[in-house]
Amino acid sequence: MVWFLIALPLLAAALAFSINSVAARVRLLPATATLHLAGLLWSLRGWDHLAPGTWLGLDALGGWTLLVISVLFLFCAWYAPAYLALRPDRDNRVFVASFLAFLGLATLLSAARHPGLVWVAMETTTLATAPLIYFNHNRRSIEATWKYLIIGSVGIALALLGTLFLAYSAHMGGLEEPLFFSSLMQGAGQLSRPWLRAGFVLALVGYGTKMGLAPLHTWKPDAYGESPGVIGALLAGGVTSCAFLALLRFYAIVAAAGEIQFARELMVGMGLLSMLWAAVFMVRQLDIRRLLAYSSVEHMGILAFGIGIGGRAARFALFHLAANALVKGVLFMSAGNINRSYASKRLPYVRGAIRRTPVSGWLFFLGFLAITGTPPFAPFISEFNIAATALARPYLWTGVAFLVLLGGIFLAMSDTVVQVVFGTPPPDRVRTPYRDTLATTAPLVLALALSMTMGLWLPGSLTEMIRSAATLVEGHP
Amino acid sequence: MLSDLLIALIVLTNFTLVATARINKMIQVAVIQGVLLGLLPLAMGLGRHLHIVLMVIAAVGVKGWLIPYLFRRATRKIKIDREVSPYIGFTASLVLCALGTGLAVLLAGNLPLAPGSQFKLFVPASLSTLLTGFILLITRRKALTQVVGYLVLENGIYLFGLMLVEDMPMLVETGILLDLFVGIFVMGIVINHITVAFDSMDTRHLAELKD
Numbered sequence: 001m002v003w004f005l006i007a008l009p010l011l012a013a014a015l016a017f018s019i020n021s022v023a024a025r026v027r028l029l030p031a032t033a034t035l036h037l038a039g040l041l042w043s044l045r046g047w048d049h050l051a052p053g054t055w056l057g058l059d060a061l062g063g064w065t066l067l068v069i070s071v072l073f074l075f076c077a078w079y080a081p082a083y084l085a086l087r088p089d090r091d092n093r094v095f096v097a098s099f100l101a102f103l104g105l106a107t108l109l110s111a112a113r114h115p116g117l118v119w120v121a122m123e124t125t126t127l128a129t130a131p132l133i134y135f136n137h138n139r140r141s142i143e144a145t146w147k148y149l150i151i152g153s154v155g156i157a158l159a160l161l162g163t164l165f166l167a168y169s170a171h172m173g174g175l176e177e178p179l180f181f182s183s184l185m186q187g188a189g190q191l192s193r194p195w196l197r198a199g200f201v202l203a204l205v206g207y208g209t210k211m212g213l214a215p216l217h218t219w220k221p222d223a224y225g226e227s228p229g230v231i232g233a234l235l236a237g238g239v240t241s242c243a244f245l246a247l248l249r250f251y252a253i254v255a256a257a258g259e260i261q262f263a264r265e266l267m268v269g270m271g272l273l274s275m276l277w278a279a280v281f282m283v284r285q286l287d288i289r290r291l292l293a294y295s296s297v298e299h300m301g302i303l304a305f306g307i308g309i310g311g312r313a314a315r316f317a318l319f320h321l322a323a324n325a326l327v328k329g330v331l332f333m334s335a336g337n338i339n340r341s342y343a344s345k346r347l348p349y350v351r352g353a354i355r356r357t358p359v360s361g362w363l364f365f366l367g368f369l370a371i372t373g374t375p376p377f378a379p380f381i382s383e384f385n386i387a388a389t390a391l392a393r394p395y396l397w398t399g400v401a402f403l404v405l406l407g408g409i410f411l412a413m414s415d416t417v418v419q420v421v422f423g424t425p426p427p428d429r430v431r432t433p434y435r436d437t438l439a440t441t442a443p444l445v446l447a448l449a450l451s452m453t454m455g456l457w458l459p460g461s462l463t464e465m466i467r468s469a470a471t472l473v474e475g476h477p
Numbered sequence: 478m479l480s481d482l483l484i485a486l487i488v489l490t491n492f493t494l495v496a497t498a499r500i501n502k503m504i505q506v507a508v509i510q511g512v513l514l515g516l517l518p519l520a521m522g523l524g525r526h527l528h529i530v531l532m533v534i535a536a537v538g539v540k541g542w543l544i545p546y547l548f549r550r551a552t553r554k555i556k557i558d559r560e561v562s563p564y565i566g567f568t569a570s571l572v573l574c575a576l577g578t579g580l581a582v583l584l585a586g587n588l589p590l591a592p593g594s595q596f597k598l599f600v601p602a603s604l605s606t607l608l609t610g611f612i613l614l615i616t617r618r619k620a621l622t623q624v625v626g627y628l629v630l631e632n633g634i635y636l637f638g639l640m641l642v643e644d645m646p647m648l649v650e651t652g653i654l655l656d657l658f659v660g661i662f663v664m665g666i667v668i669n670h671i672t673v674a675f676d677s678m679d680t681r682h683l684a685e686l687k688d
Binding site: 055114116117119120123124127130134137138139140142143144145146147149150153154157160161164167168171172176177178192194195198221222225226281285290 | 587588589590591607614620623627630631633634637638640641644645646648649652653655656659660663664667670671674675680682683684685686688
């Protein structure tokens with residue numbers, strides 16, 4: 001079944017690349033996404049029976065991450081045809097093929113049971129998503145693509161070195177290749193500590209670059225700012241989740257080897273630094289897409305922070321992965337709609353979105369409230385619980401810092417968002433023919449509704465899955 | 478030992494790379510470094526394993542033939558300016574490279590090797606090559622020279638990987654080589670677009686996006 005889930009999007013991508021009919025090509029997106037999610041839900045029934053010694057298989061951690069990606073992909077894929085219809089000027093052959101290929105590679109990464117295979121999948125994901133950033137084919141998007149490619153590739157190269165360090169630490173400990181995650185975690189006690197620690201630092205830098213943790217996030221505002229909104233959604237919720245999973249796999253081995261304290265301090269430090277950096281750059285940010293990119297840096301920081309605090313916070317960090325992906329999807333795609341209407345993504349040109357594009361304007365505003373932790377949306381649950389865990393004794397000051405940063409980010413972000421949504425529309429600004437339609441807003445309404453549902457209720461089987469994934473992350477196979 | 482000699486040559490190519498002023502020559506040196514690396518497993522006396530011989534052929538093929546082909550394709554269109562044009566001078570680059578190599582030796586001293594390992598030079602040489610790649614990436618202005626920097630960085634990592642070459646699964650090795658190739662292929666395409674859009678491949682033009 002895993003093979004099917006990997007092959008389906010890749011075959012669809014090849015098909016999309018080879019057929020000439022635009023209508024048929026665009027329809028492949030929602031069809032593939034729906035089939036993938038259905039197949040994934042079917043195969044997730046067996047996540048707890050994973051045979052050892054296999055190259056591919058979905059455990060709780062990989063399964064949960066892939067579920068998050070697949071659901072986000074579904075919303076993006078149902079939105080994308082309407083977006084592409086608004087852009088008849090651009091050939092979408094490469095766009096659709098890359099879009100679909102991403103899903104196949106994300107599935108490969110989630111299901112990979114070997115660190116080397118995870119690395120290969122992550123690097124290929126970078127290469128497959130680069131053409132998506134270049135969709136607009138102008139000078140600005142070329143600059144963004146170049147930065148994304150070079151910074152991403154160098155980061156991932158460091159992650160490869162980290163993976164090789166891990167392999168050498170296993171070699172010194174007398175473990176035999178192939179080094180599957182299961183065997184690495186079982187034999188973690190034998191791993192050579194200096195190599196393991198150095199390897200984790202490299203993996204944190206490498207995969208942290210792909211996640212966009214500060215100060216390694218410099219490609220992020222450019223890439224998210226210059227690509228279409230739907231691609232921003234896919235990058236901010238999909239590619240970053242892939243990198244986070246790759247990092248967690250490494251973290252779990254370090255934890256199993258009894259070095260969790262070392263890894264925790266690094267994660268908490270990187271997490272808080274990312275939030276601080278994001279907060280500083282959000283103040284008076286005039287470009288709404290770059291604002292969202294910094295919000296993504298912030299939420300990667302929250303993920304790292306939650307994992308670093310551990311225990312209950314680790315569980316809610318995994319929950320936050322889903323909360324962040326869904327709400328970021330809503331924000332990026334509604335911001336994309338607003339940009340379409342104003343032919344700009346900057347203040348002071350974009351003001352009063354609620355009058356020009358009422359549905360997208362409200363979605364953007366509600367998405368902002370959700371992402372900054374307003375109940376009853378899902379991010380509130382995770383942010384509240386991570387903060388509550390951090391405020392318990394040994395981490396008291398980190399918990400205080402976390403809350404202060406969340407508050408600061410809310411203020412910084414609201415300044416721009418309120419002007420964009422409720423300001424007075426500039427009378428001289430051109431009005432493009434774009435109007436909100438069912439096709440460009442319905443997927444966003446559903447995603448926001450799902451995020452609200454998750455804030456109120458989560459099925460027991462999913463709670464169980466997150467619990468099991470968090471146990472794995474903390475080093476107990 | 479033959480492998481030690483090859484590693485010494487590889488470190489020498491690092492110094493040549495940072496001191497080279499012309500793009501074509503720089504690419505040549507990077508390719509020579511890649512081929513030396515590709516042949517290294519044979520010098521380590523591992524020629525008896527079939528999968529290693531296959532890997533040597535694949536690595537030399539990719540690093541010695543396919544990647545230079547991609548570079549030639551990318552440079553064909555650019556006629557005017559073949560200078561590397563670094564942000565810092567060549568002497569400063571050489572000093573940085575020497576400092577990097579010293580740092581690599583220090584770092585490697587902190588990482589214990591398996592007892593009786595024949596790979597004493599591998600870790601410092603690999604880290605030194607990695608740092609050389611970084612120096613090239615950061616201090617050179619042309620998009621193409623940044624790709625050379627990336628290639629050198631990958632070479633450094635590949636050198637480290639050779640310590641594990643006997644154990645590593647074929648699937649992973651093939652994947653890594655393939656990714657390197659496709660990565661440089663994609664970068665080559667983007668360079669072409671940069672050259673068309675800006676009429677130059679100087680990355681100083683790529684400075685429009687900022688806060």
